[in-house]
Amino acid sequence: MSSADAMEIMMSRRSIRSLLPDPVEREKLEEICRAGLYACNGCGEQKARILLIMTPQLLDDLRKLVADRVYKMSLARHQSRERTILKAKNNIKFDFTYGGPALAVAVAPEDWLHSMADCACMLQNLQNAAWYHGLGACWVNQLRWLCEDKDEELIGLLHQAGMREDETVFGSVTLGYFSGPAPQAAPRREGRLVFLE
Numbered sequence: 001m002s003s004a005d006a007m008e009i010m011m012s013r014r015s016i017r018s019l020l021p022d023p024v025e026r027e028k029l030e031e032i033c034r035a036g037l038y039a040c041n042g043c044g045e046q047k048a049r050i051l052l053i054m055t056p057q058l059l060d061d062l063r064k065l066v067a068d069r070v071y072k073m074s075l076a077r078h079q080s081r082e083r084t085i086l087k088a089k090n091n092i093k094f095d096f097t098y099g100g101p102a103l104a105v106a107v108a109p110e111d112w113l114h115s116m117a118d119c120a121c122m123l124q125n126l127q128n129a130a131w132y133h134g135l136g137a138c139w140v141n142q143l144r145w146l147c148e149d150k151d152e153e154l155i156g157l158l159h160q161a162g163m164r165e166d167e168t169v170f171g172s173v174t175l176g177y178f179s180g181p182a183p184q185a186a187p188r189r190e191g192r193l194v195f196l197e
């Protein structure tokens with residue numbers, strides 16, 4: 001792959017919110033996640049980890065639990081989550097994974113200073129690698145919300161899935177094949193790049 005291709009991937013990647021349920025090859029997913037593990041990380045400590053969930057039963061349990069909790073969220077208390085909460089309240093089939101057959105959950109120690117930044121870098125690398133492999137991906141933050149809310153049932157499920165006692169979720173990315181064209185990027189806002197020469 002040339003550096004021009006790398007630029008193309010970074011600029012053309014978009015969040016995909018309608019994924020096919022078709023399984024994704026294990027080797028492909030491993031390579032995508034490996035790209036995440038090579039992201040920059042605070043103090044070079046490599047504390048962030050990925051739980052790649054492909055088990056249909058666990059994915060279903062997570063979908064049901066998230067739909068239930070988001071449905072019950074109060075709009076008044078969670079204004080920044082309004083769009084998602086309204087979707088859950090209006091749609092009996094609300095699925096925070098957008099139908100994807102794999103979910104990469106970024107976990108890291110709750111008390112590590114760089115956990116959020118480490119997980120964000122990791123998930124961005126992972127999304128670019130997914131795009132390179134022709135997969136759709138979208139950051140989905142509901143597991144993070146519920147971990148912040150200390151939802152015991154969710155945390156219990158995640159412990160069963162391999163999350164350690166000292167860790168929490170900082171984000172997750174749903175992955176899968178998709179059909180149809182990728183959305184266009186929104187125009188970039190003015191004033192976000194300042195050159196001092």
Ligand SMILES: Cc1cc2nc3c(=O)[nH]c(=O)nc-3n(C[C@H](O)[C@H](O)[C@H](O)COP(=O)(O)O)c2cc1C
Nearest residue numbers: 013014015016017084138139140141142171183185
């Ligand atoms: C921290 C963070 C949280 C996000 N949470 C969600 C989410 O819960 N659901 C969702 O559909 N997209 C979510 N996104 C994706 C953004 O909406 C998306 O990246 C943004 O609209 C820009 O679009 P693009 O990724 O296609 O460039 C999140 C992105 C980030 C970085």
